[in-house]
Amino acid sequence: MKDFMTPFYLHYYNSNVWSNTYWLGQRVLKCPLDMILYQEILYKLKPDVIIECGTNEGGSTLFLASICDLLNHGRIISLDIMEKERPQHERITYMLGNSVSESVFNKVKQMIAPEDTVLVILDSDHSQKHVYQEMKLYHSLVTVGSYLIVEDTIIGHPVVPQLLPGPMEAVFQFLNENDDFQIDETKHKFHLTFNPNGYLLRVKK
Ligand SMILES: C[S@@+](CC[C@H](N)C(=O)[O-])C[C@H]1O[C@@H](n2cnc3c(N)ncnc32)[C@H](O)[C@@H]1O
Secondary structure: OOOOHHHHHHHHHHOOHHHOOEEOOEEOOOOHHHHHHHHHHHHHHOOOEEEEEOOOOOHHHHHHHHHHHHHOOOEEEEEEOOOOOOOOOOOEEEEEOOOOOHHHHHHHHHOOOOOOOEEEEEOOOOOHHHHHHHHHHHHHHOOOOOEEEEOOOOEOOOEOHHHOOOHHHHHHHHHHHOOOEEEOHHHHOOOOOOOOOOEEEEOOO
């Protein structure tokens, strides 16, 4: 990250505007520039299945479904440990459970066909331990040319350092052991992202 971004990051994050951002009236805990990156990825990749760990109020899920509607392609499986009222949409399947439970993972796996192009987004518990566990489980579902997106790697880099170690630490732990994925540096183009080093492109099987 460029040094000149640190004060802006802190200002943006500490303003709490990220929790006051909406897609079609649903709260979405994302930086709008990341939503444009998602749109670009979805347009190019046209994934058959998007797996989202961490639904919250479903704003990000509805956003993904809206882009899939525009592309006339794709469905979303979104899981969360908490039950909430969420937007209903024919492309969305919500699942209740702990993302790192083997049985939840196996249920998700059963909902994917072998020929499906799969994109995975990790946006649940942001501790290093949990994100690393998710990466170990879900990376196998990501197809070559698609992404494993690790959200909120800005934790500790530079915002809320008290939450370290977080997603960024999990990314490097995982990449040290796995050369099937590479950080896609082109996803830093807007400078402001909540997911620096978090867009991991699958380069081989
Ligand atoms: C950052 S929010 C998700 C934000 C949402 N994707 C968005 O962009 O609007 C994190 C969510 O992860 C859920 N969560 C926390 N621990 C989890 C776990 N072990 N398994 C599944 N979901 C979990 C929380 O209940 C919370 O709703």
